[in-house]
Amino acid sequence: MPHQEAAGAMAADGALLVSLVEEYVSGLQDSKAEDTAAGIKANQFTILQLVEALGVSLTSTQPHTRARGVQLLSQVLLQCHGDLSESEVEVLIAFYENRLKDHYVTTPVVLQGLNALTKSSLLPTGSAVSMLRSLFQDVHVQSLMLAERASVYSMLLNLMESREAGEKRPYQLSPCHIQMSVKLLSTNRMFPPICFQELKGLGADFVFGFVQSVDGERDPRNLMLAFQIAKNIIYRGYELGKFAEELFEVTSCYFPIDFSPPPNDPHGITQEMLILSLRAVLAGTPRFAEFLLPLIIEKLDSDIQSAKIDSLQTLTACTSAYEHKDLAEFLSGLWASIRREVFQTASERVESAGLAALTGLTSCLSRSILSSDSEDSLNSFLEVVLKDCQHHLCEPDLKLVWPSAKLLQAASSASYRACHIVAAAVIPALVEQYNSRTQGAHRRTILEVMQGFIHTVKNTSQSAEDSDVLMAQRDSLCAVVFSALSENQSDLQVTSMRVLSALGQQTGLLLESDVERAVDHLNRLILEEDDSGVSVAVIVCAESLSRLHPTAFITKMVPTLKQEIFSAESSQHAARQRCVSALAAVSTQPSVVLESAPVLLEVLSAAHAGRGGFSVEEVVAVCFSLQRIADQALDTSQETGRFFHDIIIPRLLTLALQAALQAEGSSGPCSPLVEEAVLSAMVGVISATCAKLQPDLAGQTASRMVSLFLEGDVSFLCDDSFPPHIQLLKPGESWSRSQMVCLLMACVCSLPRSVEVPQVERLMEQLEELSITCSHALSYTSAAKCYAGLVNKRPAGESLSALIQRSTERVSSVLDASPASPQRTQAFTLLLWLAKGLLIRYHPLSTPLTDKLFCLLGDPELGSPAADSFSLLMSDSADVLNRDCHADVRMMYRQRFFTENSAKLLEGFNSAATTEKKSSYLKALSQLVSSLPKEVQLTELPALLSLLLEALSCPDQGVQLSTLSCLEPVLMEPPPALIQQLEALVTRLLVLTCSPAMTVRISSLRCLHAMSRFPEHEVIPLRARVLRALAKPLDDKKRLVRSEAVLARADWFLLGSPGGK
């Protein structure tokens, strides 16, 4: 019985198959192909049965019926090629090859079938060759339609893949695949060609067949495939035989590619992709050299800029594969063309492509192996280059000096040898030129050229000894630099300092005596030169020299600067400032830090004692310099870390504490060290130090700090006159004492997360108390920040949650107390910082806190500060809770916060009763939106647009400004939602161009400017009105506003005017 059932089923399947075939072939129902393929996949019937069922149609006398029959088979094969057995494939290939000879209407579907078969992993040996032979023999590819041509190319590609790799690799061709292959181009060549005996067996016939089939191809999609095949042929070592020139001809006829894709091109093929694929083919083999190089020279004569650039870039690509013998014949022609382009062009792209090509050529020549009897090709090429360029460096009017110098530098940057040859010839000539010139501008140009060459020497030399070119010229170069430094022209001085830095970065080049002379010059410039450009350059130069030559700076510069700082009276404010920043700049090496940092500390103690007449700004500058030293020196050196830990931090704290205690006692003028600005600058120093110290030292610093603040332990400070058990965290103490908490914050909030803060529970308790009960703003804010910084780094868990719960309750009880509590501001500050500390680490308990902030937006008293607080929540704060302080900051917390809360804001805005409340919500919203990345803004914009427009008419300037700053990037690519609101937008923007705040005027003008680039038909009705309104800001009292107005008005004038846009 089961047997009978099976037979019955088979019979039914057979009938089904016949009907499917019938309906497809005669009934022309294309969907039946799917059904048939599905049947075969489900093993309902076999390919053999299908062929049998097709029998009648395949032998029909009507070519169209035959074509339809083959089409069904091909369609099925496209889907089932993986299920075929080797013998089936063999039979089918034989069948299809034979069908190629059939009537032309069948050819497309036959190719489709063959293409499907080439995807099979079980191609029998020899079948590829026979397939290709019949293909090349029976089909004229270029007379086929586009899709059939594509299937021929993909067949070739499939065969190349499967025949070569020996294993099955799924090879689906897509543009991105090709692009990837283009990128992999250089790596491909690393692999030795794998087994592709079979296709190689065809020998050059394969290449010839390909050349014939591709000749005349016009479609960019097919060209991408064809270039890919050509590239495979070249890179995988196929026999080119005598067809190299033919292969070159059929591909190079597209060079240089000029293709602009149609608008809305669904295939996404760009000119760039075609250029890169073609370049990979053309530059792939030295065998093309004799044809390609003349072509490049010819195309360089073209008037079209893109052709020039493409030619030069292709040449650059060639030089990595070519050798001297490939280039030899064309060198002079190539050089002449490159030189002409660089000398004459006005386009930077052409120039840089030309220079890159010259570098490529030179490095190719540098690689070539010298034979004993031939001349040195590099030498002779560079001789020509030098002959053509060098004299321009010496012309009296210096007209072509820059292009010549760039060419020479490009050539010399190719290799050490090239650099040696060029520099040896050019540098002495430049030195001589410098000495013979008298005009400052000329001398500066020559110095700049010189600097370029010194850089090239530096970049090409592999080891320190290699700079012997410069070594030979050292004395004359130094003489030039020093003479320029003593000139009285600031730009000459600036340039010479650049040259000096370049020389100073070469190990072993400058003698100690040279450096000392240089330092003398620098000292003089720091002390005497007021020009801002020069002072910046001096500092940069001193910094770079101090890296290799610290001794000269210790012995010569630091003492001089110190003397100047202490001797100068306050009239010399600027010089003092320069000395202080120079001290920081030269402290690149630990040995210099040991000398320079104590000088800065000395300034602080002098300022504290009231000696020397140091102003608060100067003290702040000193602290910034200390921070800069901490930033640049602590990363590299253990020694400096210990120095900061042992000396700098204790002395800073001592001074600060002395100042605080002194301020308590006296009613007279206080030490500058109790000023908020100075303390904040000290916070920077301590925070930078603690963040970068080695963990053990950081831990020690932290425990000292904590015991100072909790127990009043002053033992580590450098003054034994302090009373024992100083109370620093008690709310009742004086402000000068309680504000010291910011220094505690600087230390404990910057520690790496691995370092434990001792007694942290007790510390946090006291901080919370201080932050709520203290009445001095700096003290309670710092305490709140410190508390938040500690919470941010505590490990998640029960104890943390309990702590947050407790604080939240306390804050809420103060905020909601029914006769308004005097401590509401303090509680609000703690709430804000705590919310920030938790929000940035994604702690779930941040939500109740931020919700509380949203509630406060409606508060009559705290509404406005609450609105401002959102910008603080969203931005990085400078001293705590940022990544430099090792805080736990998650990626994209801003977006997350925005998506979770924007609805609450909208709701709050809509239900707000008074305008003040509304404006608080608007302000909060605009601050949230402006902190988001542009991509997110664009997606959120449609929902928020009406609100943002409302915000533009809100009287608060802060709201206007932050709204404008989020609109501006959006206007660059206006979304459709915005276009519908043009009228409202323009009206509001035009009003803002007369705002009393200059920043608002500038931003609104920028927005209006961006609107001139909107689709013309949308904005043209507004033109007259905008032009009239923009006449007014042209006469604004601020120049920055006027210049924006000029730009905006010019583009609005061009809008819709002939020749405009």
Place this chain on the structure above:
Amino acid sequence: MSGSGALENANPLIFQRSGARLLTASDEDEDVHDPIDDREIFDILVVMSINDPEHPLSLEELNVVEQVRVQVNDTDSTVGIEFTPTIPHCSMATLIGLSIKVKLLRSLPDRFKIDVHITPGTHASEDAVNKQLADKERVAAALENSQLLEVVNQCLSTKSL
């Protein structure tokens, strides 16, 4: 007037561009009134490019406009510009002058009286060109001509450099 045929000046001298104006603290200060000065007018003009496919260069690079040849008096509301054609027979001189004039008309407040003329002694038909540029009606008529306006506008389109 267009640059068809052989180039009149195939290899012009190219001059270095000066850097952007440095911002000072008073520029940022709301309360300070910045007068319109020579450099500001110069900055407005230098971004213009001469419509010449062979040399798409700015007026500054061709040294047509120099800062020393710009005279502004903000209180009297007058602006005087002298421009220097690249060569004495430059056929573009009128066009350049017209473009400068239009640019200033569009960029300065109405109160200014704008005077554009050729640097004395640098062009063969200096007087004729100066006369044309000074004649308000001729300037207005020239801008009615849409072909001419097109060329002027092309000079005024700031390229994305």
